Amino acid sequence: MSHNHAQIPQKRERHTAIDAEQPGASAQKAAKLGENTDAATAIHSQHTKQTLDMPKGRARPDSATPYLTPSMESLLNWQKSYDANRPGRSPSPWEDPSECKTTTSERTATSKAGANSKGKTKATDDGQRDHQNGVHHDAQHYDQHGDQNGERHDGHHDGQHNGQHNSQHNEQHDNRTENATQTEPQQDVRSIWSTSSEGSSGVQERIGDLFDAPDDVVLVHACNTQGSWGAGIAKEFRKRYPMAFSLYQEHCLANHHPKSDPVPTGSCLLIPPSEEYSGARRHWIACLFTSEKYGGKKDSQARILASTPLAFRHLLALLKRQAREIGPAIQEIRMCQINSGLFAVKWQSTKNILQAVLESDVDHPPVRVYSLATAPSNPNTVQKQLQKGQATLEAFIRRH
Numbered sequence: 478m479s480h481n482h483a484q485i486p487q488k489r490e491r492h493t494a495i496d497a498e499q500p501g502a503s504a505q506k507a508a509k510l511g512e513n514t515d516a517a518t519a520i521h522s523q524h525t526k527q528t529l530d531m532p533k534g535r536a537r538p539d540s541a542t543p544y545l546t547p548s549m550e551s552l553l554n555w556q557k558s559y560d561a562n563r564p565g566r567s568p569s570p571w572e573d574p575s576e577c578k579t580t581t582s583e584r585t586a587t588s589k590a591g592a593n594s595k596g597k598t599k600a601t602d603d604g605q606r607d608h609q610n611g612v613h614h615d616a617q618h619y620d621q622h623g624d625q626n627g628e629r630h631d632g633h634h635d636g637q638h639n640g641q642h643n644s645q646h647n648e649q650h651d652n653r654t655e656n657a658t659q660t661e662p663q664q665d666v667r668s669i670w671s672t673s674s675e676g677s678s679g680v681q682e683r684i685g686d687l688f689d690a691p692d693d694v695v696l697v698h699a700c701n702t703q704g705s706w707g708a709g710i711a712k713e714f715r716k717r718y719p720m721a722f723s724l725y726q727e728h729c730l731a732n733h734h735p736k737s738d739p740v741p742t743g744s745c746l747l748i749p750p751s752e753e754y755s756g757a758r759r760h761w762i763a764c765l766f767t768s769e770k771y772g773g774k775k776d777s778q779a780r781i782l783a784s785t786p787l788a789f790r791h792l793l794a795l796l797k798r799q800a801r802e803i804g805p806a807i808q809e810i811r812m813c814q815i816n817s818g819l820f821a822v823k824w825q826s827t828k829n830i831l832q833a834v835l836e837s838d839v840d841h842p843p844v845r846v847y848s849l850a851t852a853p854s855n856p857n858t859v860q861k862q863l864q865k866g867q868a869t870l871e872a873f874i875r876r877h
């Protein structure tokens with residue numbers, strides 16, 4: 478991490494992330510740590526209220542050197558102590574059957590989407606081969622984020638792989654799929670948002686910039702588990718929300734570790750509004766961990782599509798818990814077309830899956846997916862067009 482924890486005052490009250498851990502895991506862990514659930518809940522609520530009331534007005538930080546506010550320090554300290562005391566690996570999101578399930582319709586959507594995706598055969602083959610051989614890919618060592626700020630370096634991805642972890646990861650993946658087939662959805666009888674009554678319980682697509690959202694909206698994007706927001710819309714998140722980026726990194730690199738204790742794919746990190754610079758919007762940020770790695774080492778399309786409903790259901794569970802504790806502060810889930818850019822999954826495939834999740838659980842804030850009217854320009858293309866235009870103009874001038 479780029480920030481130095483040694484400098485963080487240790488006497489602060491502990492707070493919980495909202496929730497950096499898996500559904501239901503906070504309460505379980507709190508119990509294991511000798512605390513009762515009420516205490517954990519109170520801490521959780523307190524942090525949230527504090528964050529929402531955060532004073533504004535500080536100068537915009539240099540995004541290259543994320544700094545910590547007191548609330549962020551507390552959050553990270555809490556996570557650190559949690560991490561230090563936990564008995565073993567974090568429970569995976571599919572280990573808590575009460576809050577995070579995959580339903581039959583989601584599985585159908587997943588398998589349809591997988592079947593539709595171009596990489597189906599290869600993905601299936603990869604998965605089988607990985608599982609049978611327990612292995613995989615070619616990394617010799619793990620370089621724990623040579624660049625603390627999430628910038629990319631050549632060869633960075635390729636050196637990170639760990640066979641043992643991959644085997645573990647694949648096994649978990651298979652287990653959760655198996656577990657999922659044994660469970661059916663349980664509706665929470667207490668309705669919080671009742672979006673179904675507005676007739677808008679599904680995915681609503683809009684044209685526009687994700688970041689133009691008003692306060693109290695959660696912005697959702699797909700993430701890798703390596704602690705990198707180095708490209709695509711993630712890079713934009715890093716620029717606009719340096720504090721959130723710090724917390725994401727903390728989650729991936731300190732609370733977990735990409736090699737020895739990776740953040741499980743299929744989970745979600747929900748980050749409360751934490752930016753304090755002048756004019757910062759009160760945006761929540763949700764990181765859906767749909768692929769372990771990025772770049773050439775990203776998960777197969779089928780695997781990304783299998784992780785997506787789990788991560789999304791995790792998000793809905795976190796929002797519900799949050800709303801039960803402090804009221805429905807979040808008014809809208811606003812997403813980009815997750816997985817469809819650098820993760821190279823067809824948007825329609827992801828959309829089908831999200832739709833299936835929402836059909837199985839109608840109590841959620843409205844879900845709106847924003848896409849830009851035109852794809853962001855590729856600078857190389859623009860450069861070529863300019864050169865061509867200039868040549869044409871010069872030829873015209875010469876002729877006349």
Ligand SMILES: Nc1ncnc2c1ncn2[C@@H]1O[C@H](COP(=O)(O)OP(=O)(O)OC[C@H]2O[C@H](OP(=O)(O)O)[C@H](O)[C@@H]2O)[C@@H](O)[C@H]1O
Nearest residue numbers: 687699701707708709710711771813815816817818819820
């Ligand atoms: N302002 C805006 N408003 C609305 N929509 C916007 C937008 N700007 C871009 N989009 C669109 O948002 C979609 C997602 O496109 P992306 O390629 O970014 O994300 P993805 O989900 O496929 O892949 C995730 C990995 O990419 C990242 O970078 P790293 O590889 O890790 O460095 C992560 O960390 C992961 O690893 C595309 O449709 C873009 O047109």
